[in-house]
Amino acid sequence: MERTLAIIKPEVVERGDVGKIITRIEEENFKIAAMKMLRLTKAQAEGFYHVHRGKFFFDELTTYMSSGPVVVMVLEGENAIRRWRQIMGATDPAKAEEGSIRKEFGTDIQRNAVHGSDSQESAAFEIGYFFAGMEFHA
Numbered sequence: 001m002e003r004t005l006a007i008i009k010p011e012v013v014e015r016g017d018v019g020k021i022i023t024r025i026e027e028e029n030f031k032i033a034a035m036k037m038l039r040l041t042k043a044q045a046e047g048f049y050h051v052h053r054g055k056f057f058f059d060e061l062t063t064y065m066s067s068g069p070v071v072v073m074v075l076e077g078e079n080a081i082r083r084w085r086q087i088m089g090a091t092d093p094a095k096a097e098e099g100s101i102r103k104e105f106g107t108d109i110q111r112n113a114v115h116g117s118d119s120q121e122s123a124a125f126e127i128g129y130f131f132a133g134m135e136f137h138a
């Protein structure tokens, strides 16, 4: 069993498509081990995306991610990290595979609907960033 962090990004919450993404997550047989809705401050978004500090899109990305509420979740299952990344599709929705979440719900490379941890190391950091032990319902 492995855990990954998923975020439903502000434009999806704003549009009212949260339920569709959660349905897809359940249909793909992930267990939702923890979940909450929150609005990040700019500083909190910068902390979360610290590995991207210095990149040309960092300021726009963190402004966007703090522009409205997001839904954060811990997804659990076999190979959860790799599997969730496959289901999300490529970072740029224009390049994402047919049937992927970003293809269906993404707008552009920044407003790409969802986030997923990219390694075991980042999953550990990202899960710890948002959730304390008592918030898990496994």
Ligand code: CMP
Pocket (backbone or CB within 6 Å): 052, 057, 061, 091, 109, 110, 111, 112, 114, 115, 116
């Ligand atoms: P995410 O998987 O959340 O990880 C980093 C985010 O930066 C990415 O999705 C996009 O929302 C955003 N981003 C914006 N521009 C780029 C870019 N050129 N390359 C990669 N990520 C980008």
